[in-house]
Amino acid sequence: MxxxxxxxxxxxxxxxxxxxxxxxxxxxxxxxxxxxxxxxxxxxxxxxxxxxxxxxxxxxxxxxxxxxxxLGPATVALAVPIHNQWDRVKKLGVNGWISIAFGGVFAPVLACFTLYIFDAPMTLQLTMMLKSVSTPFAMSTADAIGGVGELAAVFVIVTGIVGAIMSDSLFRLLKISNANAQGLALGTVAHAIGTAKAIQKGEQVAAMAVLAMCITGIVTVLILPPLFSLFIAV
Amino acid sequence: MLLKKLITGLVGASVILACYWLGLFISDIFHLAVPGAVCGLMMLLILLFVLPSIKDSVAFAAQPLLSHMSLLFIPVVMGVGVYWTNITDNITSLAIAVVVTTCLVLGIQAKLTVWLMADDESETPSNIDEKCQ
Structure with a gap:
């Protein structure tokens, strides 16, 4: 050099x-x-x-x-907040898991389906699968499923911003005041940016958002790549 | 005191780096579909359960990385310019995919959670208290 x-x-x-x-x-x-x-x-x-x-x-x-x-070591470091949340994970209960699974599956699938209907390029459709996991997860997984890391980062950030901005009026419109509901939805759909918003809404909302974000991220990242390699192999 | 902090940080950073490289190695050797960094994360998580005593030093070293992670995305996000035509060509579908589905799922999931956790309403008052402060 x-x-x-x-x-x-x-x-x-x-x-x-x-x-x-x-x-x-x-x-x-x-x-x-x-x-x-x-x-x-x-x-x-x-x-x-x-x-x-x-x-x-x-x-x-x-x-x-x-x-x-x-970014690599920082992704590994995410083990610390996940470890911190472990007691909450154990206490989450079936209903909490159902809630997270619903958001974690439907947000990306609906987004991909939209792109599919509009006949957008396959790369965009695949990358969109990662829109609601936090950026380090999305970027490291993008290559593995045939998406583009740069686009994944942008989709993730825009999704988070939209979720955080719209959450107040959405929750008011639907009359949702339950802290668990707000936190789980924000963390699952809008990852870290939604979680930052959740922190302003109070401790219980924040805790639930962090929990939902960690679970959505980890589960998506562990399930998607094997699923896609299976898909490609067939 | 400063020396102690330095050693704690170095130990924590070494553990994180070791997990990272081991994760890359394992993901590569076994041709895992899961990315190396995520393998490293799982290993660090397991390590934290097996050896709780390293938690403090790992958490100390992880703190700056975690709180300033946004900074680490900058080089990649800047590179999106290369894909600019991909975005502008599909701007309508992308906007609908991101904005509409995000709002839709956010609302429905929250409603669903309220319905599922109808018994947990007791959590709500503490939240209202915090809002009033």
Whole structure:
């Protein structure tokens, strides 16, 4: 690696981290409005800087490879919150599992079915299967089922933002005040961004959302790839 | 004190990395359909049950990774530009798939849960208390 590349790496890593810092400050200022999710703001700022500095996106990706690599260990680290939730998992009961299974199956299947009806490309349909699991799970699984990691990340984030924004009016419209119902639905359908929204709604909603998010993520990721390899083999 | 924190962090990070690499290795060797990182996660989860004493150091090392995971997605999300035509060509179906089905399932699942957990209404008052604060 020459000095030029090394300098570029350091510069773009620092730039990305700074943009992320600004994005976090924005999110805090705007009281966690889901539309100004740190990823959305950071991507906007970095894109602007790439245009200004006339840098290719592929170059940017190779300079910031360290961040991308860290996603692997970060996915492994998700074992910690799952372990923390274990007592709740045991106490969840059949009804809770039915609720999570319903959302976990119907949200992606309905989305895929929509794309199928509109005759969208197969890659998009497959990638859409991952829309309601959190981003690290979606990205690591996308390749395994013939989807695209980049698209998976975007679908997941947009799904989360839509879920978080719409949840208040939806729950009001349907007169749902039960903390368990709100939490399980948000965590299952809208993963981490929905969970962030759930945290604002109170402790019980948040706990249920984290639980639902972990279960949906793990189960989807463990079931989908073997299912698809079976599908392809036949 | 600082040294102790450093050692705790290093131990935790080593455990996470070891699980990650072992996960990649196992997924590769046995041609598992489950991604290596997820294999690593399952291994760390099992390890946490078998050896609860490592929980503190693992949790300490995992904390920054977990709370700033959004930062780690940036390089990949930036790459979506390559697929931009895929998105714009199918924008109607994608919008319906994401927006409509998300709202639909969110609402129906919540309704279903209320119906299933009719006995658990006792949980609700604590939530209302928190909202009033």
């Amino acid at each position: 020459d000095l030029q590349t090394f300098t570029n790496m350091i510069v773009w890593l620092v730039v990305t981290v700074c943009c992320y810092g600004i994005a976090l400050a924005c999110a805090k200022k705007l009281r966690l409005n889901p539309l100004c999710h740190p990823i959305v703001v950071t991507v906007a700022l970095v894109s602007l800087l790439l245009v200004v500095s006339d840098t290719q996106v592929t170059q940017f990706q190779s300079y910031t490879y360290l961040l991308h690599w860290l």
